Amino acid sequence: MALLTLPEALDAAARSGGGFGYLVEDGRSHSQQSYAQLLDEALRVAGGLRDAGLEPGETVALIVPEAREFLTAFLGAACAGLVPAPLYPPVRLDQFEAYLRQTTPAVRVSRAAAVVTTVQLRRVLGALQAEVGTVRAVLAIEKLPASRHGALAPVGLDAVALLQFTSGSTSDPKGVVVTHRNLAENVTAIAGPHGLGLTQADRGMSWLPLFHDMGLVGMALTVLYAGCWTDFLSPLAFLKRPATWLKAISRARATVSFAPNFAYDLCVRRVQPREMADLDLSCWRIAGCGAEPVRAETLAAFARKFADVGFREEAFLPCYGMAEHTLAVTFPPVGRAPRVDAIRAADLSSARLALPHVNGDAARVELVSCGRPFPGHELRIADAKGRSLPERHVGQILLKGPSVFRGYLDREALSRETLAGGWLHSGDLGYLADGELYVCGRVKDSIIVNGRNFYPQDLEQAAADVADVKKGRVVAFGTRSGDGRERVVMVVEAVSAVPSDDLADRVRGRVVESTGVLVDEVVVAPRGTISKTTSGKLQRVRVRQRYEEGTLLQPRATNGRAALVGHAMNSQLVYARAYAARLLRRRVRPGKTR
Amino acid sequence: MTLLDSDHIGRDVLAILRRVCRRPVDVAAHSALAADLGFDSLQTLEFVAELEDRFGITVPIDQVPRIQTVGEAVNCVRSLVAENSHP
Numbered sequence: 001m002a003l004l005t006l007p008e009a010l011d012a013a014a015r016s017g018g019g020f021g022y023l024v025e026d027g028r029s030h031s032q033q034s035y036a037q038l039l040d041e042a043l044r045v046a047g048g049l050r051d052a053g054l055e056p057g058e059t060v061a062l063i064v065p066e067a068r069e070f071l072t073a074f075l076g077a078a079c080a081g082l083v084p085a086p087l088y089p090p091v092r093l094d095q096f097e098a099y100l101r102q103t104t105p106a107v108r109v110s111r112a113a114a115v116v117t118t119v120q121l122r123r124v125l126g127a128l129q130a131e132v133g134t135v136r137a138v139l140a141i142e143k144l145p146a147s148r149h150g151a152l153a154p155v156g157l158d159a160v161a162l163l164q165f166t167s168g169s170t171s172d173p174k175g176v177v178v179t180h181r182n183l184a185e186n187v188t189a190i191a192g193p194h195g196l197g198l199t200q201a202d203r204g205m206s207w208l209p210l211f212h213d214m215g216l217v218g219m220a221l222t223v224l225y226a227g228c229w230t231d232f233l234s235p236l237a238f239l240k241r242p243a244t245w246l247k248a249i250s251r252a253r254a255t256v257s258f259a260p261n262f263a264y265d266l267c268v269r270r271v272q273p274r275e276m277a278d279l280d281l282s283c284w285r286i287a288g289c290g291a292e293p294v295r296a297e298t299l300a301a302f303a304r305k306f307a308d309v310g311f312r313e314e315a316f317l318p319c320y321g322m323a324e325h326t327l328a329v330t331f332p333p334v335g336r337a338p339r340v341d342a343i344r345a346a347d348l349s350s351a352r353l354a355l356p357h358v359n360g361d362a363a364r365v366e367l368v369s370c371g372r373p374f375p376g377h378e379l380r381i382a383d384a385k386g387r388s389l390p391e392r393h394v395g396q397i398l399l400k401g402p403s404v405f406r407g408y409l410d411r412e413a414l415s416r417e418t419l420a421g422g423w424l425h426s427g428d429l430g431y432l433a434d435g436e437l438y439v440c441g442r443v444k445d446s447i448i449v450n451g452r453n454f455y456p457q458d459l460e461q462a463a464a465d466v467a468d469v470k471k472g473r474v475v476a477f478g479t480r481s482g483d484g485r486e487r488v489v490m491v492v493e494a495v496s497a498v499p500s501d502d503l504a505d506r507v508r509g510r511v512v513e514s515t516g517v518l519v520d521e522v523v524v525a526p527r528g529t530i531s532k533t534t535s536g537k538l539q540r541v542r543v544r545q546r547y548e549e550g551t552l553l554q555p556r557a558t559n560g561r562a563a564l565v566g567h568a569m570n571s572q573l574v575y576a577r578a579y580a581a582r583l584l585r586r587r588v589r590p591g592k593t594r
Numbered sequence: 595m596t597l598l599d600s601d602h603i604g605r606d607v608l609a610i611l612r613r614v615c616r617r618p619v620d621v622a623a624h625s626a627l628a629a630d631l632g633f634d635s636l637q638t639l640e641f642v643a644e645l646e647d648r649f650g651i652t653v654p655i656d657q658v659p660r661i662q663t664v665g666e667a668v669n670c671v672r673s674l675v676a677e678n679s680h681p
Binding site for chain 1 (some may be wrong): 607626628629630631632633634635636637639640642646656658674
């Protein structure tokens, strides 16, 4: 199949009979936009952007909350030969200063020539023009000049198709450069016979944010290239009432829908029996699960709960992917129930070996297979020196092939390091068994919560603003608890010798307010617990190691108090200590593990 | 008499709040869901959905971000319940 650039793919899709549907909150159809209409509207936007003085090859930052306007603006920019850089829109208009503070660095890094937004947001986003030198205009999509330029700008396959800002902290954003060739290769692999095997009979359903790779590349562009219909539902509508997603699938007879693990968990926990009365999920052929660690327990619980309304376990497609690989890396075969590998926990943490668990062994860890790489793509597991490891040995996941991104914009050293030796260093740890990939941790210290990557620096910065928290003595890290869930832990030292009881609560409050991350546990540690190092990363590694071993609060200090508060009840602490030390990615000294 | 215990709406909102919170908290009308009670966005939305179920109302998605404190939640429920009874 010939590889198409985005404008070519839209042009081809316009003849397919497919399109996008946009649902209102209750999941009923709101508006439809056939690809032919979308092409028309995108060409109008493209002409308007050119009339506004934008030249092919320039970047535009997209800050557009609604799906229809977003996709029209995104494809309009592509048709004009521009490079769209989707950014998270603000959730609340009254916290604009904080939003601008968080967004300005990404706009600056993107070197955007313009910000494309909506009439409503334009007033407040106007400040970006003054703030970022490259930005010549802040344009409202509704107010673009009505243009007569209707032709697609010629772009080559090796031109940049989009900039993704899903990696990197908000203070130090990294723009992932994806070319049209990357995009075409990845979406063709996703949709093709070794991927989902999409046909025109398929219908997608997505509530995923379009500013995120799985929502944009996976659910919008893949179906566009394949010429099928897809409906979009607002992320907030799903989060408010998870049943809305399932009802929308059932009503539209959707066949394909992807979501992170937490979304399936949310359905298990929050969908009420009365909300299931008229559900029929037998149409759901592919229930993709990715963007964060996939938990066997979640998939099993979801399959159990929704079996009576037609959901089949074989529909699950646990997968692995990352923005630096355009999106998807591995898929298991479609139509196979999730393959679960039960391994011995002790070997995993001590020797980084994934050996099958047998009855009578101590603790076990269950991991879900994410399948194999696509044809024309390579995957290997490597040790710290880059040497390939045999099956069932845990190491870093390295990737090669046409979906691998070109690099981070303007970050040559980092790009060289990430792409060293011609392999994309994913930063994730995993192993192969029977040729299939199992992901079991991370080399990098980012924290994944509900499918989004968060950087410890952002959490630490927020906590450092709290009165009585000692500057430079704040550490945030993620740790896997015994059930495989990621827990966010923060360790802080106080300035005063006897900190007030609510210090931990104030830290939690400040962090959730500023970053949206709910910290599972705040440990107010005695002074001197956190050693001052030059590298935040090293500091995090040391503190996390001691936390996971359960030695963090062993008396080194004689004054001050070690208060464990927040969510952490005593029993949970014992649980976390016992299991966390055994689990994953940390080499634990013999004798300390049990 | 305060905003939270003057009628069944205040008391029910409080009961739902405690259930969604899943840990003991001190709640006042001015308590902020995020900063004081440690709610993340998922919990806030769960709280709103539970309010909808209990009171038979629909809180439009674009109104949700305006609910920042316990008092704002109570007032939002009151006005939507009033709208329902006087269409």
